[in-house]
Amino acid sequence: MAASIAVIGATGSVGREILMILAEQELAEAADIVALASDRSVGQEASFGEDDELIVRSLKEFDFAGIQYAFFAIDAAETKPYALKAAAAGAMVIDCSPAFRLEPGVPLIVPEVNAAALSGAKKKIVANPSPLAIMIAAVVQPLHAAAHAKRAVVTAMQPVSGLGRSAMDELFNQTRAVFVNDPLKPEHFTKQIAFNVIPHVGDIQKDGETTEEATLAGEARKLIHPDFALTATCVRVPVFIGQSATVTIEFENALSVEAAREHLKRSGITVIDHRADEGYVTPVEVAGDDPVFVSRVREDKSVPHGLTLWCATDNLRKGAALNAVQIFEALQKKKKTH
Structure with missing residues (x-):
């Protein structure tokens, strides 16, 4: 099965938590996920659950075609160009950086607070608020x-x-x-x-x-x-x-x-x-x-x-990774009802 989820920043604190939560809650299989990071982390292993290890690939070289959801857990300066690239390729971007939080037209979401605002996603980008x-x-x-x-x-x-x-x-x-x-x-x-x-x-x-x-x-x-x-x-x-x-x-x-x-x-x-x-x-x-x-x-x-x-x-779970995964779940639910 081709990967349909990308986790960018997979070797960082938030990226590791996103992978852990996706595995804990059985929301994806290892075959569905690609782990991406900067070139200095390429070739490292990122844990997915207790048994699976993902080999980290280069964000710089990655083609987002076919990716449905892209979790970004890197700093804002690096995020913006790659998030726009991922969105242009058709991926729904869930961004944990400050890059898009206050940008008009980009929903800022805490699912139990304002999940309805997901309908306002005009750029295929959803912002995860600060912790x-x-x-x-x-x-x-x-x-x-x-x-x-x-x-x-x-x-x-x-x-x-x-x-x-x-x-x-x-x-x-x-x-x-x-x-x-x-x-x-x-x-x-x-x-x-x-x-x-x-x-x-x-x-x-x-x-x-x-x-x-x-x-x-x-x-x-x-x-x-x-x-x-x-x-x-x-x-x-x-x-x-x-x-x-x-x-x-x-x-x-x-x-x-x-x-x-x-x-x-x-x-x-x-x-x-x-x-x-x-x-x-x-x-x-x-x-x-x-x-x-x-x-x-x-x-x-x-x-x-x-x-x-x-x-x-x-601050790493509900304050970052868990909220991002809950956004992912809300987007999937919204997709099923349309």
């Missing part, structure tokens, strides 16, 4: 449907895996260096990341926001509502996998803590919220799990109708 936007949208949307969310203030704690394997290695090496009293040399981060937090994710713009913070606000408007206002502070923390955030939401209408918990549960959010020691989730506990978790739901007494909550999810 942070996926988590925020999954939490805010069911509450917005209940009480009309007007504004959110977000403080996001983002793990080093968002920058890839080499950034994870830097955290590991710096942590070890602290214990043996070796000099620390920041490479991927502007300051020491071990035993520290850095309020700087993305590039700092003239207005003081970072690109990550500004883009999150744009993604939230596209995912939740055009008038939804969001301001964020994004902080890189010494965590390998698992993102988290405090989210304070102001609503048009009243919404109790108890009702908010029920709306979240019904939407598929895992609520672990006990007002006691250990009655909440942390990033280390959500790594490797699929759901978005919410804890510490409480009233924000500074506004008439406000709630504050804590949320966390695995």
